[in-house]
Amino acid sequence: MSNTETNLNQASQDNSDQRSETGKQPLSRSLFVGLGVAALLLAGVIYLGIHQRAMAASNLGAVTERAAIATVNVAEPKSGASLEEIVLPGTTQAFIDTPIFARTNGYLKKWYFDIGAHVEQGQLLAVIETPELDQQLGQARANLKTAQANERLAEITATRWQGLLTTDSVSKQSTDVAVQDLSAKQATVESMTADVQRLEQLQSYEKVYAPFSGVITARNTDIGALINEGAGGSQGQSVVLQELFHMAAVNRLRIFVSVPEVDSDAAQNGAKVPLTLDEFPGETFQGTIVRNSDAIDLNSRTLNVEVDIDNRDGRLKPGAYVFVHLKLPDNSMKATHSLIIPANTLLFRSEGLQVGVVRGNHAELMPITIGRDYGATVEVINGLKPTDQVIVNPSDSLTSGSPVQVSAPQAGGSK
Template sequence: MKGLNKSLLYSTLVMVALGLLGCNGSNAEKEIKEEIPSVNAFLLQREALTDTLVISGELQAFLQVDLYAKVNSFVRQLNVDVGSRVSKGQLLAVMDAPEMNAQQDAVSSRLQSQEAIYMASKATYDRLFETSKTPGTISQNDLEQAQARKNADYAQLQALKAMLRESKNNRDYLEIRAPFSGIITSRNVSPGAFVGAGAGAAPLFTLQEQDKLRLIIHIPESNAGSIRLGQSVDFTVRSIPGQVFSSKAARLSGALDNTLRAQRIEMDVANKDNKLLPGMIPEVQLALQSSGDDTFVIPQSALLRSSLGTFVIKVQQGKTIWVPVQTGISSGDRIGVFGSLSLQDTLISTVTEEIRDGAVLKGQLKIGK
């Protein structure tokens, strides 16, 4: 019986010992797996990068306006048609509104009548005033009443003059003139047609300035800060193969579009020969440039793209740290990154997912360029 108890006790001790050895072996193996051999690294620096972005744009007329009738009227005369080149101030169309003629005649008649009334009241006041210079001949009340009538008649006269000026100005609305020099690109009415003013009315003409065009592009958020005013831009159009046109960035919106999440950039394009037409979709080649003052640049091999995100691997106090980053523009085997990084940080040159976060550097750390 005692021998049996000794055997059980011995077996138990052996099993416990084997278990402890197994745990120690597993931990040792885990520590070995978390150690990495010698690696190549570099010190993080700031640089300026350049790259070329190819993007579709749109050509628009530099100035464009739809010309509407200013009052309800009939089209009496059209002086231009589609394709007509016009100068600023040129008469494009003449409208007719018979009721405006009648209104002006009525105001003119009332004005003539009021002028006669005012002249009479003024003459009366002048006579009373001269007579009142002799004491006791004219009461002060009569003189004041005559002056009040004269002033009232004068006020009505001025009001009618203003009405006549307004009527003449309204007649000026019957003449449609070009607000700037350009080309008539559409005509929507014919002589004799009735045209209305206000919301819902159709335009008489569309006028465009085409000697200078706007080239409009939208730069994605990731590259929005890489464009500078005055930067050169080259583009081509399908209708003129083999010819490269040039322009410069003239206007930056300074904000991202809520829908496209992109910044609107406008370039002015000289078009004296009218080779280019509004509505064309050019292919734009845009040189992107990062600022060397705020961009960390690393080799492409130092960037780890995994299912968890985009990282660089930093070595600090003998251990590896996965640092999440965002990428900027790239040029060849170099790419700009942004994240919780500092100048002169030590980064591993060639990274893989086998280099785990928090691994211990077992071998030598070789610092290169």
């Protein structure tokens, strides 16, 4: 082979090696770039996963903390300074309310008045027929006549023996026997007389009279009904106590009112009190406090007060629901500091009556003293400030220092 060919082959081989090295360099560079990108992507995925877990853990902790804070509704106390009277419920009662029973046995012969009838004292209400009693009275009168005859005979005998004793015609013993026999016969007459009078008194109960002037509110018998002494009928073996009539004196009515202890000073005997009834809207009646129990009831902590009202016109009826307006005594200091809060804010604890108020972001239990109870609301005379936010419907587990948050008022809700 010639030198020329040798040189050509050598040059061709060099060119081939150079092309091979040039192709390997771009391939290695792309591989490194791809690996770097993959590593970056992997690192990014790992970072995002860790970050999301951290955020989720942080959010869970925040949600848990927020859930641990109780959300409460609050109410603001209202001033009670304008309250000058208390309105208490009561029920009208007849000044005299009496059931009328029979005092003798027999059958009802006639009645003269029905329910709603106004009667005067002493008027005849009913007549009872008593055949057995009439027979007993006749027998008692006959026994009395016999006893009176025996008494007269004993008196004649005693008089004769006393006359014979003066002439010593009879013994002193025989005379004493005659005299004592007269005394026994006289005692028998007195006994028989008393028995006749007793039966005559029972017979007088055949007629039932009105014991006072009033109205008949009930009639529980009718003609021919069996009448038992002290009852209006019988059932089986036992006697059922049932009045013949029921009467009520309605010219004057009385109303019993339970006045709270804190307002007992408002119940002064002789004081005039206005009365209102739903039956007469816009109209006021005048009553008078006539008496009170002069003692506080231990169970209800109230004073029992009687209010009387003149009802000669008969407009008011017994049993009517009435509102008694008691004027409170002048106590401006008490009125200035009194506040009105809803009744559903109260907490009854062993420590006493309390309410929960929001101070900052925490609840605080405050002991209070209440005055008047108006049902849905109560008067607080000590323990609260007008600016306090009182928790409504507090939980039984609420304690001082518990974190709370005030619920946002609903749109269109009541203020």
